[in-house]
Structure formats: structure tokens, C-alpha cells
Amino acid sequence: MRNKMKVRTYKNFWERNKKSNGYLLRKTAGDWAYRLIRAILVFGLIFLIVQPLLNKISISFMLEKDLYDSTVISIPKHATLENYKLAMELMDFKKALWNSVWVSLLVSLLQVAACTLVGYGFARFEFPLKKLWFGAVILTIVIPPQVISPSLHLHFRFFDIFGIIKLIRGEPLNLLSSITPYMMLCATCMGLKSGLYIYMIRQFFRGIPKDLEEAAYVDGCGKLRTFIRIMLPDAKPIVTSCFLFAFVWQWTDSYYTGLFMSGMKVLSRSLSGVATVLEKYWAAVYNVRPTTAYTQCEIATGMLLTLLPLLLLYLVAQKGFVESLSQSGIKM
Template sequence: MNINEMKLEFRRWNEDTVVINKRLRVLHKLKAFLFSVIKFIILLGISYIILGPIINIIANSFYSATDVYNPSVFLFPFNPTLDNYKLTFVRLDYWKTLGQSMLYIVILTIMQIIITSMAGYGFARFDFPFKRLLFGFVIVTIVLPTHTIMLPLYQHFRNWDVFGIFRAITGSKMNFLSSELPMYLMTLLGSGLRSGLFIYIFRQFFRGLPKEIEEAAFIDGAGMWYTYFRIMMPNAVPSIVTVTVFSMVWQYNDMFYVKLFSMPSKNHITFRLSTVQATIEFVDQVKDPMISQLNVYAGVILVLLPILIIYLILQKYFMEGVERSGIVG
């Protein structure tokens, strides 16, 4: 074999690898494309399942009275109107009620996060006597159906007192019903809406973080509280955002405690929404439920929008927060 043959052979190999590489690349691209098509189909399908009823609600909210009884109308109204929105907007007293609700849920959410993350951190990282038993109690608070604690809670806040102090001063016990105070108190003491679950989420998140960062902080002379607020909290941003989202949404959508403590409906937009149909039927003399129902649909959209926007903003913050909280393992 002379040198020229060798060169030729070598060139052929080379071309072979080029062809193989090319083929592999095409194959890889095809695979990626197929995957994204499948992904697209699955996401589209499930999105449709979720959106189906909402599309219906949105479409209905633009119907005018003539469209309701026109059998040839499907999804797209012949006489689209914004009157439903205008009327519901007024009857909900939208901006004022929304502002009050937001204030209420923001305060509660901040309390929830501080208290439950502290408890979660305590359970995740410290050893103390009866820890397992106490955590068992957390689980009991998650599982226990809320209606079993309804009556005692009601009585508790009906005749609220701490060791008889208020009775001694004012002569009677305090009645905290018909206000938001019971909810604030409960949340501040870590017994708010689904607090147990949040403690659980935080505990699992903190357990998933490496111990090294804390130890480093501790060796550098940081106190436990400093470590918690300045080292652990920034690293727990994903969990904080998650809990914020859940806490806000559930608080916003909650009817159980609002009804139990008979909070005023002018401060809770979702509660007000549940009575808006009756209000419109009574005040505006819309006696046909088919037509007053359109206002409910408009109201649902009006109530859903703000919380959806909040979620979108938060989930954007999500990404940025995670980028910053790099843990070097």
C-alpha cells in the first residue's frame, strides 16, 4: 500500500464520518421536532380541557338578552354587549371591594409566610424534644376536616378573652365576629387557612437545601436568626413564591371562614360575587334568571382577572429569584 492509497482511504473514512455526523444531526433534529410536536399536542389538549368551560363563560358574558333565547347563537353572540360588565361592575362596587379584598389577602399572606416558614425551618433543621410528636400535630391539622373545628372556633371568637383579662377590664367578653380580626389572629398564630400544608411545604424545601450554607454562615459568626433571615430566606425564594401564590389564591377564593366569622361582604369580592345575582335580580328588577346569569359570568371574569395577573407577575419573579439564589454544592 503506497502513500496515495493510504491518503485515499483516509479521505473515505473522513467522508464517512461526515456523512454519519450529518445523518445523526438530521435524526437528532427530527427527534427534537417530534418531541416538541407531541408536547404541543398534549399541552394544547389539556389546555382545551381546562379552558372549555371558561371559553363558554367568557362568550356568555358578552351575550345580550336577545342572544340568550336565540337558538342559532353558538359561542359568538349576534349582538355583543358590554352591558353585563357595566352593571356587574357597579353592583360589585368593583374597585373598592377589590381594594379591600387585596388588602386583606396581602396582609394574611405576609403573616402566613413569616410564621409558616419559621415553623417549617424549625422542624427541618433543629432537634428538640418531642419534635416528631409536634410534627404529627402539624399533620393532624392538615388532615382534620375543617368542619370539625367550626363550632369551637365560632364560640371562641364569639366570647374572645385571654385568661379573663378583658372581662375584668371591660366587664364583658369581646365579640370578634363580623370582622376580619379572627382570621388575622389565627393566621398570626399559624392556624390560618391551610397553614399546616404551608409548614409542610417549607419543611420539605428547607430539608432539600444543603446544610453547608448554614454551617458556613454559623462559622463566620452569624446568629441563628440572622442565618434564617439573611441566608435561608433568600435561598427559599421558589418555595416562598409558591406559598405566596397558594395563600393568596385560597384566601381570595375562601368562603368557609368568611361565612363562619360572618365577615362583611363589602370587603370580600368573591363573597360579594356569590350574592351579585340576587342583588341584580332585586335591585335592577331582572327577573329572568337566564339573563341575570349573564351578569354572574361577567362577574366571574372580573373577579378572576386580578388574581390571574398577580400569578403571572409572581411567576415571572419566580425565574429571576431562582437565578440569583445559586447554591454552589
Template sequence: MIYPLLWMLSSSLKDNTDIFINAHQLIPSKWNFDNYVTGFKGFAGISFAVFFKNSFIITILSVIGTVISSTMVAYGFARIRFKWAPFWFSCMMLTMMLPGEVLMIPQYIFFHKIGWINTFLPLIVPSFFGGAFFIFLIIQFLRGIPKELDESAHIDGCGKYRTFILIMIPLLVPPIITVSIFKFYWTWDDFFSPLLYLNSPKLATVSLAIKSFADPTMKTDWGAMFAMSILSLVPIFIIFFVFQKYIVEGISTTGLKG
């Protein structure tokens, strides 16, 4: 499982010819750190710092939108009684069965008509309307929290909003961090959505920029491409090693009754 990562790290330190001639060797015959310098210069006069900035803007705002919206919707389904709640919950869960290919063309037409193509908005705004998987995850966690806490807060004069903010949010830290990590992974690694909506090189994300190194009409700089691929994995590894205990806690406690 780790070997492909080690091979990519090794290839990022080799010359282009050495990558394929000595592909079986993890230790480069000649160490070439210039791949990182060349790769970070980017292309079309745009450095990789711009692509990292674009990816961080899209990813962080998407995470914030997903956490806020999914947490609020989950609290409504789990704690508030309203008309036709089972029906709306079923509709939400059914959205998980819709393939992305079904939504692709209608969404593109909609975003094109409102003038959002070649902007970050189609990649960020939908996150502020929740995600069925994340909502369901938080609902299952909320069902394990005793409802007596809500009743005690109500006796103390808290309404639904204050109960949600002051009582539930602190208790929902594990699933919120779990949702944030998964959303960060999926958005950071997303290639197709930026390819569909972003046309300008200045707006490209890291995934699009790495693909631009592999040009079939020109000589591909494999060393630089592997070097930038390694750098693109750094935020993911940092997030995982810093918050891995919350991933396990957020998933393992989901659905347990308190």
C-alpha cells in the first residue's frame, strides 16, 4: 500500500530518463532536487503557490459551508418535530443514490445561466446546502445524546437556537471534525469539478495544475510532476496525523446510545 507513495517520492528525485530506466530502484542513482524548483515555477508564468492558494480557498470554504449546513440540518431532523419530517428525511437520503453524472449537465446549465462559470462559486456554494452523507453521520451521533439535555436547557430558558449553539455544538466536536476531514480530503483531491467549471489557468487548483504537466503534445516533465504530486499530499498527511484520533472517535461513537 505504501510502495506507490515511496516510488513517487523516489521518482520526484530522479531525472526523467532515470525514472523509467531504473523504475525498480527506489534509491535514485543521481539525486535531482531541481524537480521541486522547476515544478514550483508552474507554467504559463503562474507559480504553484497560486494553485495551492486556489485549492485552499475552495477547500476551506467548502469545509466551513458543509459543517455549518450539515450540522444545522442534522439537528433539525434529530431534535425538532415538524410536519412531514420522515418524508423530507427520506428525500434527503435518496439524494445519496443519485449518480453524479445525472446532476452534471443540469448543474452546469444552471451555473452557466447565472454566470458562475470560471469562478469558484460552483465549487463552494453547493457546500452551504449540506450533504446527505454528512447529515446522516451527525444525526446518528445526535441520537446517542440524551434528550434530557435539551429538556434541562429548555427549563433554564434556552430556546432551540441557544440549545443548539451552547449545548449541542460542544458535544458534536468529534463528528464535526470527522466531517471536516472527509470534506477536506474529497474537495482537495477533486479533479473533475474544477476541470468542468474553471477555464482560466489563474483559477486552476492543484489537481488541475499537476495534470497540466502531462501534455501529450509536448515532452512531459515527469520529475516535476511527481515532485508537485508529493507536495500536494503534504496537507492531507498533516490533516490525517493531527486529527486521526477524531476520525476514529467520530465514526466509532456514531449510533451509540447514551
């Protein structure tokens, strides 16, 4: 005999609610209220972050008279591309963009390559004074660049390795006009935020099980080859992530570029100089100073132009920025 279990189904919400002594209703109402509050909160916070960006976009399409028109808030009355044309001209956009692209690419590649090696070394090998050297990595993160930059500046102005160059050329090299000094810094993990990348990459490698490498060693694979053939493909997410961060931070950096590549026109530097150039331009053309509002409008346009490539990159590689970093399992 089959035991037929009788299951009563309650189709109606109110019926079920009655059965649970009103718990269901309370629970559902609470859930919905929570969702509503959360939605409002999330919307508000998103608005907070996005609003300045939207504001800049709307300003950048306005003619100057729209800026003073109190009836114009966000939709320009006289939409124009004039601002973009002028900003591009003032920033020497094409040249600066090209320079920014290749400098940032080169810098971030060098940085990531060096930091991956070092991070792997810290994660996988036991050697004397390891703690001390890792302390040194933390120290490089903590020391303000302003402390060492004047000395570095002089160092590269009169560059010499143990007096060798002076012997050959008769005078020390002045490296400041080229990008060599900064490349040297990046290749030796002393670039912008290099310590942070070492730290992140080390954390990532520590999370990968050792079995793979040991298998490779048993099969007679050398240490460097194991690293390149076995470990590096595994570390793709964190390397991509560090590369993206390095690229973005280099793109917007004006401190190091100003210090070591003052002759080079890159976007970040021409952006911070936009106000001055605009003033000169107005003085030459109209013989007056540009108004504060108009200067701000030009700066906003310039910022958008600088950010646009980064935003596109972010749209394409959003996963690379976020997901891999959250996989790395950062711990102290």
C-alpha cells in the first residue's frame, strides 16, 4: 500500500498569512521596506559619485553665456563643441594623448614586470633577512615621495655610477631631459605605488598551492622556467589588475612626470596647466582675463578629455580592475 501523504496547499497569500499568525505579512512587509530603503540609499550614493561627472559633461557643451543664465541648469541652451575644440588646442591634445599612451604603457609594463618578479620571490623562497627586506617594501609604501625626490632630482641631474661616467666623459650625465631616470625607477620597483603592487602580487602567489611548482621541480624544470611557464599563467588576473592600476595611476599622475619628465607633454601635465594657458590665450586674443566660470568650464572639458580613455578602459576591463583584486585574498 502506498502511503499517500496529504499535502494541503495554500494558494492564497492571505490564507498562508493567517496560518502563520501574521508572521508572513510582517516578514514580507519588512523585506520590502528594507529593499526600498536600500534602493533609495544606493541611488543616493550613486548620484553622489556620478553627479559631478554629469555636471562636467553638461557644462562642457555650454556656450559661455549659458554659464551665467540662471534658467540653464543642466541642459545647455546653446549646445556647442567650441569648448572641446579650444581645450584640445590648449592641451595640445593629440600629442599629449600619444605621449600619455606610450609613457603609461611602458611605465606600467616595466613596473608590473619588476613587481611580479619581486612579489614571487617574496612569496615562494626562503632566504636570510627576508623579513627585513619585506619591511623595506612596506617602508617604500610609507615614505612620502617628497622626502626623497629632491635628492633623486639632484642624483639624476649629476648622474654617475661610482665615478665611471666622469672618467669616460669628463662630466656626470644629465639624465633629466630624457625618460631614462623614471624608467630606471620603475624597473627597480621604486615607481609610483610599486610597493603596493609587490604586496598585492605576493599575497596572490601565497594563495596558490605549492604542489604545481613542486611537480615541476621534480620533473627537472628550473626555477625561472617554472616561474614563467607554470606560475605566471596562473597569476594572470592579479598581473592584469596591477597593470590596469599602474596604467590608470600613471595616466593621471603629475608629480613624478613633473619631476622627471618635465619636458614631456602628457595629458595630466597639460591638464593641470590648462588654466594658465587659457589665460595667456585670452590675453593674446581678447586682451582680457578669462572669467572664473569660463576657466572652470574649460578645466571641466579638459578633465573629461583626459578621463575619457580611462573610462573606456574601465568599461572594457571592469572585471580586471575589480574581480581579480577581490580574488587575491588580501591579508596582513
